Amino acid sequence: xxxxxxxxxxxxxxxxMGAVLTQKPRPKKPTRRPTTRRPSVPxxxxxxxxxxxxxTDFPPVILGPPSMYTDCPRECSCTPxxxxxxxxxxxxxxxxPVIPSRTHYLYLQNNYISEVTAESFINASDIRWINLANNRxxxxxxxxxxxxxxLLYLYAQRNNLKEVPAGLPASLEQLRLGRNRISKIPAGxxxxxxxxxxxxxxxxxxxxxxMGKTTFKDLKSLMQLNLANNILKKMPAGxxxxxxxxxxxxxxxxxxxxxxxxxxxxxxxxxLNYNQLSDKGLPKTVFNITTLLDLQLSxxxxxxxxxxxxxxxxxxxxxxxxxxxxxxxICPYSLEADPNDHSLVPRLRYLRxxxxxxxxxxxxxxxxxxxxxxxxxx
Ligand SMILES: *[C@@H]1O[C@H](CO)[C@@H](O)[C@H](O)[C@H]1NC(C)=O
Ligand SMILES: *[C@@H]1O[C@H](CO)[C@@H](O)[C@H](O)[C@H]1NC(C)=O
Ligand SMILES: *[C@@H]1O[C@H](CO)[C@@H](O)[C@H](O)[C@H]1NC(C)=O
Ligand SMILES: *[C@@H]1O[C@H](CO)[C@@H](O)[C@H](O)[C@H]1NC(C)=O
Numbered sequence: 001x002x003x004x005x006x007x008x009x010x011x012x013x014x015x016x017m018g019a020v021l022t023q024k025p026r027p028k029k030p031t032r033r034p035t036t037r038r039p040s041v042p043x044x045x046x047x048x049x050x051x052x053x054x055x056t057d058f059p060p061v062i063l064g065p066p067s068m069y070t071d072c073p074r075e076c077s078c079t080p081x082x083x084x085x086x087x088x089x090x091x092x093x094x095x096x097p098v099i100p101s102r103t104h105y106l107y108l109q110n111n112y113i114s115e116v117t118a119e120s121f122i123n124a125s126d127i128r129w130i131n132l133a134n135n136r137x138x139x140x141x142x143x144x145x146x147x148x149x150x151l152l153y154l155y156a157q158r159n160n161l162k163e164v165p166a167g168l169p170a171s172l173e174q175l176r177l178g179r180n181r182i183s184k185i186p187a188g189x190x191x192x193x194x195x196x197x198x199x200x201x202x203x204x205x206x207x208x209x210x211m212g213k214t215t216f217k218d219l220k221s222l223m224q225l226n227l228a229n230n231i232l233k234k235m236p237a238g239x240x241x242x243x244x245x246x247x248x249x250x251x252x253x254x255x256x257x258x259x260x261x262x263x264x265x266x267x268x269x270x271x272l273n274y275n276q277l278s279d280k281g282l283p284k285t286v287f288n289i290t291t292l293l294d295l296q297l298s299x300x301x302x303x304x305x306x307x308x309x310x311x312x313x314x315x316x317x318x319x320x321x322x323x324x325x326x327x328x329x330i331c332p333y334s335l336e337a338d339p340n341d342h343s344l345v346p347r348l349r350y351l352r353x354x355x356x357x358x359x360x361x362x363x364x365x366x367x368x369x370x371x372x373x374x375x376x377x378x
Pocket of ligand 1: 098101122123
């Protein structure tokens with residue numbers, strides 16, 4: 001039992017680190033050459049000038065030197081020390097070359113690719129990772145995925161996709177589709193994907209009607225779900241209950257159903273910053289979740305501090321309308337409990353309350369209850 005808990009906190013810590021690391025600035029898109037369009041002012045007839053060969057604002061593809069691998073596309077680089085990696089990122093590529101069959105890791109991020117078709121993958125059946133981030137992709141042909149049956153990671157964030165691509169392989173473990181224009185999740189998109197652990201759909205145009213009760217139901221291994229920056233008004237239904245991390249920041253959610261978190265067994269990180277939650281929409285004990293470590297409810301309209309579990313370590317309540325905080329009421333344990341039993345001391349270490357209608361000092365009953373608190377921002 002102890003070992004299980006240790007493993008779980010190690011995993012939670014790992015995920016937390018992952019969350020921090022993913023906030024690193026992304027590589028910049030190659031700078032566009034300034035367009036040379038003429039002003040649309042009517043011009044007097046001039047002697048005919050030669051038209052540019054291919055009017056375009058795309059800079060030319062960057063070709064590398066010939067490789068020792070005869071199958072290495074010129075717009076990519078193939079390194080003998082990593083024979084399974086094909087590096088084609090930052091090359092101004094518009095069309096994906098034919099991928100050599102030895103490729104496991106394919107890097108195509110930061111290019112100008114607009115479409116992904118099966119021809120490029122005709123021989124690429126061993127691919128495990130594809131990074132297509134930061135392109136102009138509006139379509140991924142579903143036949144692509146039949147060519148790559150061992151695909152584990154598909155990164156296609158920062159593109160122009162309007163729906164979740166069809167035919168995603170059952171083998172996928174990570175799917176990143178953030179910062180697209182997705183407003184549709186076709187029925188069955190995530191069925192069969194029992195190994196998916198990470199699904200990132202942040203910064204799209206998803207609304208409640210795009211997510212039915214069954215949309216996520218087959219994602220039995222899902223640990224991280226990011227639906228931040230969409231246009232949800234309701235908490236998404238049918239979330240797999242082994243989830244560890246649920247991010248719903250910057251939506252329009254105004255209530256959380258009373259039993260919403262019932263049955264979740266590992267939920268540790270919940271973010272609902274920048275929504276429209278008020279006391280009315282939050283049942284009193286909805287966040288009393290024993291596994292929860294980090295709860296973020298910043299920038300909502302809460303007037304009081306919601307109840308939470310003694311295991312919670314981080315609580316963000318800044319920028320709400322909280323006018324008072326009563327340590328006796330929010331203390332997860334009775335203050336009369338045995339003061340020498342450390343397992344009863346609430347684990348809250350970090351509390352943000354700035355941007356409310358509160359002013360120092362911190363009430364004594366808060367300090368008495370939360371004895372592990374070492375950072376409080378008012
Ligand atoms: C596919 O891979 C095989 C084996 O590596 C190779 O002989 C063949 O030429 C490749 N076909 C294409 C279209 O690259
Ligand atoms: C899911 O993962 C398990 C364990 O790694 C593996 O045996 C199984 O083949 C995977 N399923 C699919 C559809 O790839
Ligand atoms: C919160 O949950 C714990 C453990 O499940 C339970 O013992 C406690 O009574 C709950 N607190 C409230 C206020 O419901
Ligand atoms: C805090 O709540 C407790 C229990 O509800 C109450 O007895 C006490 O007077 C409250 N404290 C303040 C300062 O309002």
